[in-house]
Amino acid sequence: MSVLPAEGVAFAAEAPVVIIGAGAAGLTAALAVRAAGLEALVLERDAAPRGSTALSAGLIPAADTRWQRAAGVEDSAPAFAADIMAKVQGASDAALVETVSRAAGPALEWLADSCGLPIGLVDDFRYPGHSVLRMHGLPSRSGAELMDRLREAAVCAGAELVCDANATALFVHRDGNVAGLVVRRPDGSEEHLACRSLVLACGGYGGDRMLVSRHVPEMAGALYFGHAGNQGDALRWGEALGAATRHLAGYQGHGSVAHPHGILITWATITEGGVQVNAEGRRFSDETRGYSEQATVVLAQRGGIASTVFDDRIAGIARQFEDFR
Numbered sequence: 001m002s003v004l005p006a007e008g009v010a011f012a013a014e015a016p017v018v019i020i021g022a023g024a025a026g027l028t029a030a031l032a033v034r035a036a037g038l039e040a041l042v043l044e045r046d047a048a049p050r051g052s053t054a055l056s057a058g059l060i061p062a063a064d065t066r067w068q069r070a071a072g073v074e075d076s077a078p079a080f081a082a083d084i085m086a087k088v089q090g091a092s093d094a095a096l097v098e099t100v101s102r103a104a105g106p107a108l109e110w111l112a113d114s115c116g117l118p119i120g121l122v123d124d125f126r127y128p129g130h131s132v133l134r135m136h137g138l139p140s141r142s143g144a145e146l147m148d149r150l151r152e153a154a155v156c157a158g159a160e161l162v163c164d165a166n167a168t169a170l171f172v173h174r175d176g177n178v179a180g181l182v183v184r185r186p187d188g189s190e191e192h193l194a195c196r197s198l199v200l201a202c203g204g205y206g207g208d209r210m211l212v213s214r215h216v217p218e219m220a221g222a223l224y225f226g227h228a229g230n231q232g233d234a235l236r237w238g239e240a241l242g243a244a245t246r247h248l249a250g251y252q253g254h255g256s257v258a259h260p261h262g263i264l265i266t267w268a269t270i271t272e273g274g275v276q277v278n279a280e281g282r283r284f285s286d287e288t289r290g291y292s293e294q295a296t297v298v299l300a301q302r303g304g305i306a307s308t309v310f311d312d313r314i315a316g317i318a319r320q321f322e323d324f325r
Contacts, residue, residue, distance in 0.1 A: 004170070007173070007174070014180075014193070014194035020201060020233070021051070022049035026044075030157070033199075040154075042162070045165065045167075052226040058145065063080035063134060065105045068133065070121075079131065081102075084097050087290070115157075122141070124320075128289065128291065141321045167183055202230075212224075215248040255293075255298045255306070265318075270308065275309050276298070277306065279303060
């Protein structure tokens with residue numbers, strides 16, 4: 001990912017707002033741009049928008065939502081923020097936690113109202129660290145469905161989505177402002193596209209072992225289970241442009257990636273009473289701390305392997321998730 005001088009470059013076309021990356025962040029950004037009355041062009045390197053969200057259950061925690069109120073769940077943004085800070089033992093930026101806790105509920109309701117997403121409350125089990133029912137998702141409990149619906153909503157809203165379009169370089173003026181970018185197509189052809197505003201929705205770096213080793217050394221040897229396109233493009237571009245960085249050590253681990261199926265076994269198998277045992281058949285930890293915390297504990301077992309043990313009642317709850325079925 002390179003940064004090139006913009007002076008003397010001839011651009012084939014110009015877009016008011018270009019968004020690089022059509023994951024959940026990029027598509028939601030496109031919806032916001034269109035809601036503001038601006039044209040949005042979204043570039044995606046893959047043949048279809050998927051991203052790491054498509055590999056997940058697509059669940060989103062939010063507080064004080066209409067779905068919680070309909071289910072009789074009393075919640076608030078401060079309570080949500082307090083749960084987050086307790087979960088991370090005070091390590092997160094309190095101002096950012098407050099912002100996310102306050103904005104998540106209205107953002108979900110906006111997606112439901114303006115984009116027609118059939119969002120509902122997960123009301124039959126509670127995720128680790130949440131003091132009340134707070135997870136929201138689509139009927140299939142599938143991140144792939146969430147991605148499909150976000151794509152449909154963005155296109156219906158008038159955003160232009162171009163797939164198989166890999167942004168490889170940025171053109172930058174001497175004053176540091178981005179003037180445009182290089183877009184490469186699968187046949188090797190390239191075009192220079194000018195933009196007035198650029199959104200880098202391609203900041204994930206979990207697929208780049210060097211960046212993981214630098215920023216999250218304790219996970220350097222872990223199996224990466226995110227989207228292959230998460231190579232830290234936005235991070236590298238930002239650093240090349242002189243941008244400051246912070247909060248890069250956070251990660252989402254998972255203590256139950258199934259082999260050889262290549263799926264995440266829902267952590268409801270644990271929250272509802274299941275346990276994990278190692279290769280010797282011994283329980284080795286307090287799994288109820290959470291699935292992200294469990295990742296490093298599982299990695300420390302012989303072969304990095306654990307087995308999750310649960311009964312038919314728990315399996316019945318887990319079957320609401322498409323991956324589990």
